[in-house]
Amino acid sequence: MLTTATLASPESRAAATPMMEQFIEIKAANQDCLLFYRMGDFYELFFDDAVQAAKTLGITLTKRGQHLGKDIPMCGVPVHTADDYLQKLIAHGHRVAVCEQTEDPAEARKRGSKSVVRRDVVRLVTPGTLTEEKLLSPSESNFLMALARVKGMGDEGYALAWLDISTGAFRLVESAGGRLLADIMRIDPKEIIVSDQLFHDDALRPVFDTLGRIVTPQPAVLFDSGSAEGRITRFYGVSTLDGFGAFSRAELAAAAAAIAYIEKTQLSERPPLARPERETSGSTLFIDPATRGNLELLRTLSGQRDGSLLKALDRTVTGGGSRLLAERLMSPLLDTDAINRRLESVGWMLAESDLSDGAREALKSLPDMPRALSRLALNRGGPRDMGSIRQAMESASMLRRLFSDSAAPEEIAEALAAIGELPPKLCALLDAALGDELPLLRRDGGFVRAGYHEELDEMRALRDQSRKVIAGLQQKYAEDTSVKSLKIKHNNVLGYFIEVTAGNAGALTDDAAKATFIHRQTMANAMRFTTTELADLESRIANAADRALTIENEIYDRLSAAIVEASDLIIAAAHATSVIDVSAALAALAEEQGYCRPVVDDSVTFSITAGRHPVVEQALRRQAADPFVANDCDLSPSDGRDDGAIWLLTGPNMGGKSTFLRQNALIAIMAQMGSFVPAGGAHIGVVDRLFSRVGASDDLARGRSTFMVEMVETAAILNQAGPRSLVILDEIGRGTATFDGLSIAWAAIEHLHEVNRCRSLFATHFHELTALSEKLVRLFNATMRVKEWEGDVIFLHEVGPGAADRSYGIQVARLAGLPASVVERARQVLSQLEEGERTNPAHKLIDDLPLFAAEIRQKPAQNAEPSAVEEALAHVNPDNMTPREALEFIYALRAKLES
């Protein structure tokens, strides 16, 4: 098949029709994109673009004409539903170049009958540069990120710039090799651009492999730090960056690359980007990528939002609020003043519940201002986007009035001040100019309010009156000709015409009538006429309608320009409404769920009383199950020491160890993002790095077994955790042979205690480890309590001091539905093992080691008689059985078991 790559060959070009020539040229300039080629009301795709798109979209692949003697594969999507198709293509990792007709076909015809309509790519659609409402999730930011490295600055020379053209947010931070992936993951970009060179740098390969296909290489010139400043100043129309603050060379390179990419994809349009705001490197809680995934902050491990921490916490009522909450959750702070400022806002909203309820009510009618603004600035908007800005400005001002008599804390007061900066003139202008009911598209007209523009009103009246005049004319002609059924109709070919049935045509064609009625068309059953009067009227109507639309379009452009001019103020006010939304939402959450305000300071205290797991607690409540059992956790330094404690947690399977570990990590995250926390009381000395090793997963794609993944993550923790870190380790060493696992866990605890000296929670089934507490002064044993009742185990989910003596694995296995025969056999093996341990102290270290079952299996209990089921099984040959016989055999086994 002809591919787009071979299209550009000289033979291909020589054989091309004029339209094909145009296609080949445009395609050659956009090799890495599918080309949406505008043909009338469709975007059409050709050659291998068509094949790929038809497959992804599940639409029919057809053919259109031939090129070089071969059929040209083709598929197409209607322009008015193109967004739906774009969404699917983008989600599947494609990039799309949208090629529009840039002149009227009539213009092209003037150049000769064979001329091709001019076309040009007006935009590249990529995952990080979306603006359409349909393509975006209201509650998620859509960040494009540029990663730059400036040579000669060693490991510290990385910088990240990320921006969302749908909201105007633009930020920068410096990063380093060790935290690069963590920084990228906390920002959660949809697309990352890097220079060709960096893309092929072996040192970064593991980072890019983890991030997958969201990373795309771009020409190195985009990242040139020498011309970076010039590119940024040109974009913002300023002569120097002095007013923006001081940036490092790497930051400038990243910011300029992001801007260059926006220019490349948006072509002539310029989105309303806020000035780049610099984050201090390392000012947010470092959460390593594995921990971020395992703690299911934004999404569960299977990629769902349901079941994530964000979903459990989100009570915001605006898209902007929801996006800000997600950002805060992903980037908890280290600065206690900033954290307490946020907590102050939540506390105040909680105390002023009438006000905050009122605010939430007002916020519900607040449209997504930045996204409407961005569409208008990019010329992709319509009258309804203007309506959204008007409505948002009104709702925001109402919100501000609501708080006018209150003594709001600093953060809220600043937000209210930012709303106050919204230009009242713009508000008044939109109010005066825009009608109440707005059409989707500007080309439909009818969005300017009556009374706003004199000439427009006149033209509209003329247009509408003329329509009335036509109705009068119809009546007059009907009377004059005595043809009651005479009608004046309109179509696109003839314009207005008079129509009578064939039987009545005589009345309009007799000599007297001929002077007035001019014949236009004879149909099978009807005859059509016009009159000079009607033709005059028609041109007046058409002129008036045309003129009205022209005036409306001029007004649209003026309003749009006025809105875009105020974009900085609009973006700032929108952020302010999001701050109020988040504070009020966290207050509502705290009220609804009974959360408390944490004490956050610079100590290394970690003391939580009656803590709960925010997600599990809500899930249990939804299922109307037993309520969540609250537990204390205290890792604070004791006896005048300055380093925190390690809790070694033992307990039965299903006892709640993992839940307890995670809940304490989540409480720390929530406190540092500035939220109240699910606890009776909490005092947290700021955690600077959070590490966890929980759950087990294979990473076979990268050639790592479960155990390898576990060890890689453990290594990262032991190498990086410092005195202010919080470390959560769940069942280290379980993925290997027992002695190996136990030894690794043993050594890891000693290392945490002696070297890392950080606050840690360590859950394990190796009960031998509890002996370590005699040796390590900061290590404390804790256990999940259970009750035994008639051989069954009842989980109390209570954490208390001490060590568990056993794991109750067999009881849990029975609950899980393991066949009764297996459970029974396991009990026998366990008692053998325990017996062995009593008589043979050499086995001291292996009291709950399932892997040793292998050894036992070779030495079955001597007096164990084979059961009837085993007898039957021993004599059967499955290869000789039909499925039906096999099923009957199972029934027979079942009957034996029950007897």
Ligand SMILES: Nc1ncnc2c1ncn2[C@@H]1O[C@H](COP(=O)(O)OP(=O)(O)OP(=O)(O)O)[C@@H](O)[C@H]1O
């Ligand atoms: N504090 C609690 N209150 C109520 N229910 C809880 C509590 N903690 C845990 N649970 C329930 O117990 C179940 C098991 O908890 P979890 O997975 O934490 O146990 P575990 O001790 O880590 O088990 P394993 O050792 O098998 O991994 C959870 O799904 C949860 O529903």
